[in-house]
Amino acid sequence: MQRLDPAKRQEILDAAARLFAARPFHEVRLDDVAAEARIGKGTIYLYFEDKEGLYLSLIREGMSRLVNAVEAQMENPCADVWDRLAAAVEGLIGFASRFPDLFRVMRSGALTADDPELQRSRRELSGLIERAIRDGNEAGQTADPWPELTTQFVLSFVRGAVLYPPEGLTAATLRHHLMVVLRRGIAKEASA
Amino acid sequence: MQRLDPAKRQEILDAAARLFAARPFHEVRLDDVAAEARIGKGTIYLYFEDKEGLYLSLIREGMSRLVNAVEAQMENPCADVWDRLAAAVEGLIGFASRFPDLFRVMRSGALTADDPELQRSRRELSGLIERAIRDGNEAGQTADPWPELTTQFVLSFVRGAVLYPPEGLTAATLRHHLMVVLRRGIAKEASA
DNA sequence: GGGTAAATACTGACGGGTCAGTTTTCAACC
DNA sequence: GGTTGAAAACTGACCCGTCAGTATTTACCC
Structure with a gap:
C-alpha cells in the first residue's frame, strides 16, 4: 500500500481538498476527484480504502501538518509567553x-467527530496553546481561570475569520487584532 | 403547503434536528426521520419540498428564532453597551x-453557504452585536477597531464552547468568561 | 542494449445496492 | 361518497466500489 508513488497520492489528496472545500461530502463524486487529479477512478482505490478513507486521510494528514506547523513556530519553549502565543x-x-482549501475541509468538521487519531491531534493542538497559557499563569504574566476555554476561543476565532472573512481582512490584521484582544483579555495586570 | 398541521410540522423538524445533529447530512435517512417523528415517510413530503428543503427549513427557522431570541434579550437599545453585549x-x-441539537446543526455549517435567506439572518445576527460595539465606540465606552472581527469572535467562541465543551463547563461559566475577556479586550480604558 | 518475461500501476465500463421521491392504498371525517 | 391526510409499498436514478483488461516499469539474461 505504501510503495505506490507518494507524489501521486498527494495529488489525489490535493484534488480532493479542492472539491471537498467547495461542496459537502455527499456532493463530491469520486469520478470528479479522479478527473480533477487526472487519473482513473480505480487509482483512487489503490491509494485509499474508500471515499471516507480518502476524506479521513485528507483531514488526518492535514491536522498532523497543522500541529507540526504550530509546534515549529513555537519551537523555543523558554520564550516569553506572549511570544509563544503569538507564534x-x-x-x-x-x-x-x-492551505485554504485544506483548512476549510478540516474546520468544517463534518464526519470527523469520532476518529481517535483526529481526537489525539486536536488535543495535541489545543495542548500547545493551553500549556503556553498555563505557563503564563504560573509565571504571573497571565491570569486566566479557563485556559481550555481561551484556547477554544483562539481556535474558533481563526476558524471563523478564515471561513467567513469580513470584507478586506488580511492575515496580518487578523493576527494583530486577535493578539490584542487576547493580551488584554487574559493579562495579569489589566493593562494593554 | 402551510395549512397542514403546524404541530406535526414542528415534530418533523424536531426529529430532523436530533438526527442531523448526530450524523452528517448524507448519513441521515429520511426513513429514519419519519420513524423518529412516528410518521410515514410520505408525510414529510407534504410539509417539505425534499430532503434538502427539510434541512434548510430547519436551519432557516432555527436561525430566525435565534435572531429573535437575541433581539429580545437586547430589547432596550438605550441600555449600557456592556449590558447589551451581555444580553x-x-x-x-x-x-x-x-436547543442543543438545533444549534449543533445550525453551527455545523454544512450545505448552507449560499442560501440568501440564511445569509440575511446571519448578517442580522452579526449586525446586532456589531451595532452594540459601534455604539460603544461612539459613546467612548469601547475602542474596537474591528467590530466585525470581534463579533465573529463572540459567535465563534460560543460555537466552539458548545460544540466542543471542555470538561465541566456550565453555561454560566461560559457566559462569564466570555464577558470578562470581551470587556477587557475592547474596553476603552484598558482596565477590567 | 535489446529482447522478453514478470511485476506493478493504472483504467473505466459495469453491477448492484441504496435510498430519495412517487404512487397506491387505507382511514377518518363530514 | 368525496375529500384530505397519513401510511405502506414501490421504483429507478444514482454513484460507490470492483475487476478484467491495458499500459508501463522493472528485472533478468544473452
Whole structure:
C-alpha cells in the first residue's frame, strides 16, 4: 500500500481538498476527484480504502501538518509567553493562508467527530496553546481561570475569520487584532 | 403547503434536528426521520419540498428564532453597551442550551453557504452585536477597531464552547468568561 | 542494449445496492 | 361518497466500489 508513488497520492489528496472545500461530502463524486487529479477512478482505490478513507486521510494528514506547523513556530519553549502565543497564532493563520482549501475541509468538521487519531491531534493542538497559557499563569504574566476555554476561543476565532472573512481582512490584521484582544483579555495586570 | 398541521410540522423538524445533529447530512435517512417523528415517510413530503428543503427549513427557522431570541434579550437599545453585549451573549448561550441539537446543526455549517435567506439572518445576527460595539465606540465606552472581527469572535467562541465543551463547563461559566475577556479586550480604558 | 518475461500501476465500463421521491392504498371525517 | 391526510409499498436514478483488461516499469539474461 505504501510503495505506490507518494507524489501521486498527494495529488489525489490535493484534488480532493479542492472539491471537498467547495461542496459537502455527499456532493463530491469520486469520478470528479479522479478527473480533477487526472487519473482513473480505480487509482483512487489503490491509494485509499474508500471515499471516507480518502476524506479521513485528507483531514488526518492535514491536522498532523497543522500541529507540526504550530509546534515549529513555537519551537523555543523558554520564550516569553506572549511570544509563544503569538507564534501559535502565526502558525495557525499561516497554515490557513497557505492551505485554504485544506483548512476549510478540516474546520468544517463534518464526519470527523469520532476518529481517535483526529481526537489525539486536536488535543495535541489545543495542548500547545493551553500549556503556553498555563505557563503564563504560573509565571504571573497571565491570569486566566479557563485556559481550555481561551484556547477554544483562539481556535474558533481563526476558524471563523478564515471561513467567513469580513470584507478586506488580511492575515496580518487578523493576527494583530486577535493578539490584542487576547493580551488584554487574559493579562495579569489589566493593562494593554 | 402551510395549512397542514403546524404541530406535526414542528415534530418533523424536531426529529430532523436530533438526527442531523448526530450524523452528517448524507448519513441521515429520511426513513429514519419519519420513524423518529412516528410518521410515514410520505408525510414529510407534504410539509417539505425534499430532503434538502427539510434541512434548510430547519436551519432557516432555527436561525430566525435565534435572531429573535437575541433581539429580545437586547430589547432596550438605550441600555449600557456592556449590558447589551451581555444580553446578546446571554441570548446566544441560552438558545444553545435550550436547543442543543438545533444549534449543533445550525453551527455545523454544512450545505448552507449560499442560501440568501440564511445569509440575511446571519448578517442580522452579526449586525446586532456589531451595532452594540459601534455604539460603544461612539459613546467612548469601547475602542474596537474591528467590530466585525470581534463579533465573529463572540459567535465563534460560543460555537466552539458548545460544540466542543471542555470538561465541566456550565453555561454560566461560559457566559462569564466570555464577558470578562470581551470587556477587557475592547474596553476603552484598558482596565477590567 | 535489446529482447522478453514478470511485476506493478493504472483504467473505466459495469453491477448492484441504496435510498430519495412517487404512487397506491387505507382511514377518518363530514 | 368525496375529500384530505397519513401510511405502506414501490421504483429507478444514482454513484460507490470492483475487476478484467491495458499500459508501463522493472528485472533478468544473452
